[in-house]
Amino acid sequence: MGVEVSVEGLTKSFGSQNIWRDVTLTLPSGEVSALLGPSGTGKSVFLKTLIGLLHPEQGSVVIDGTDITQCSAKELYEIRKLFGVLFQDGALFGSMSLFDNVAFPLREHTKKKENEVRDIVMEKIDLVGLTGAEDKLPGEISGGMRKRAGLARALVLDPQIILCDEPDSGLDPVRTAYISQLLIDINAQIDATILIVTHNINIARTIPDNIGMLFRKELVMFGPREQLLTSEQPVVKQFLSGDRFGPIGMSEEKDEGVQKAEEAMQAAGIGGGGTKDDFSEIIPQVQPNPGMPERKAVARHRQRVHEMLHTMPPNAQEAIRRSMEEEDRMRSEADAHAADQDTENVPVGAAHAAGEWTPAHAAGSDYAGSDAPTQSWATPPVGQNANDNTVTQPIETGQFRQPNDGRSS
Numbered sequence: 001m002g003v004e005v006s007v008e009g010l011t012k013s014f015g016s017q018n019i020w021r022d023v024t025l026t027l028p029s030g031e032v033s034a035l036l037g038p039s040g041t042g043k044s045v046f047l048k049t050l051i052g053l054l055h056p057e058q059g060s061v062v063i064d065g066t067d068i069t070q071c072s073a074k075e076l077y078e079i080r081k082l083f084g085v086l087f088q089d090g091a092l093f094g095s096m097s098l099f100d101n102v103a104f105p106l107r108e109h110t111k112k113k114e115n116e117v118r119d120i121v122m123e124k125i126d127l128v129g130l131t132g133a134e135d136k137l138p139g140e141i142s143g144g145m146r147k148r149a150g151l152a153r154a155l156v157l158d159p160q161i162i163l164c165d166e167p168d169s170g171l172d173p174v175r176t177a178y179i180s181q182l183l184i185d186i187n188a189q190i191d192a193t194i195l196i197v198t199h200n201i202n203i204a205r206t207i208p209d210n211i212g213m214l215f216r217k218e219l220v221m222f223g224p225r226e227q228l229l230t231s232e233q234p235v236v237k238q239f240l241s242g243d244r245f246g247p248i249g250m251s252e253e254k255d256e257g258v259q260k261a262e263e264a265m266q267a268a269g270i271g272g273g274g275t276k277d278d279f280s281e282i283i284p285q286v287q288p289n290p291g292m293p294e295r296k297a298v299a300r301h302r303q304r305v306h307e308m309l310h311t312m313p314p315n316a317q318e319a320i321r322r323s324m325e326e327e328d329r330m331r332s333e334a335d336a337h338a339a340d341q342d343t344e345n346v347p348v349g350a351a352h353a354a355g356e357w358t359p360a361h362a363a364g365s366d367y368a369g370s371d372a373p374t375q376s377w378a379t380p381p382v383g384q385n386a387n388d389n390t391v392t393q394p395i396e397t398g399q400f401r402q403p404n405d406g407r408s409s
């Protein structure tokens, strides 16, 4: 099971520049959380502090009973084995092939034989759609491919905590959807605790259980996704809608004069360019692909949210209740559909032939460039050879659905 990460009163500065102060939050075990915030608010610094690469002046980060801000170098080394980290730029070694980059944690932290290393590395490379590119150097591939190679490396030890710094940056919308689905599938398989730093509002709306936001050196919010998505706080609303008008400026602070000018423009009917989407209309979360186990964290998240519901603003409470009802409705529909399928006893091949979606089916693509997603972007169960994925995966519930359609399996 994923490990809880408990952050208390964390403060970080570089010299006289304070980045953020008194940050307190818990990444609940096995849940997926996202951290938002304008550029430069210290999201990457936060991730690096969670793994002890940067040292805070104050506060604690407790992982598996160890405060990594206080522990010995040896203890930190052990704790780091729990992590898989995708850095913003992929952080690959420029002189090593993708294969050696992905193999690095296995060679560093395990005693696996080279043939075992090869199997695991090729499985992860296939998982992120990079089969065929394993001998290339990082400098010879696109930024998006480097990002995916970084993710393959982050996953290679089947980590209990996964930190992803902007997994979507440099990726087109389709690859972003595949990466998001991959993270949900991995969460379903290994119940890893996941933190995603992102500017991508679509990811924030559909992937995490919890969302937090950093602004003006503070954590303005951290809680169930419905809480942030229905928030009336101007900074949250501005960030979600991507509007020029509001507290977030091109640089950190907007002065009073600028804010007054914006108000005058708004009064004159001039907009700030933001989307008019209604974020309080909660979109169902992305569900694991067919053949994946259920996400164990869902029940735990629900229990936690029930317990804290009374502490939330009324519109967040309402949104959470609606989300839960919707989840229940989808689940009973899925159960009913599974029962129907059982009765009809539809063989896998027949469903496939009828044009319903299966991982292998969905992965078909005319594009065969070296960065084309392979069939294995539909995640094979951990430990299963990705190449077996051409055979339709085991179907526990008898369900077929499009990826990202939000229906429950």
Ligand SMILES: Nc1ncnc2c1ncn2[C@@H]1O[C@H](COP(=O)(O)OP(=O)(O)OP(=O)(O)O)[C@@H](O)[C@H]1O
Binding pocket: 014, 019, 037, 038, 039, 040, 041, 042, 043, 044, 045, 046
């Ligand atoms: N090692 C360092 N030494 C000094 N300052 C640093 C260091 N690392 C980061 N900073 C500063 O910390 C601040 C926050 O940087 P960080 O990269 O965490 O922001 P971010 O929120 O991730 O931004 P973005 O969304 O643009 O990636 C920046 O002002 C940056 O210059």
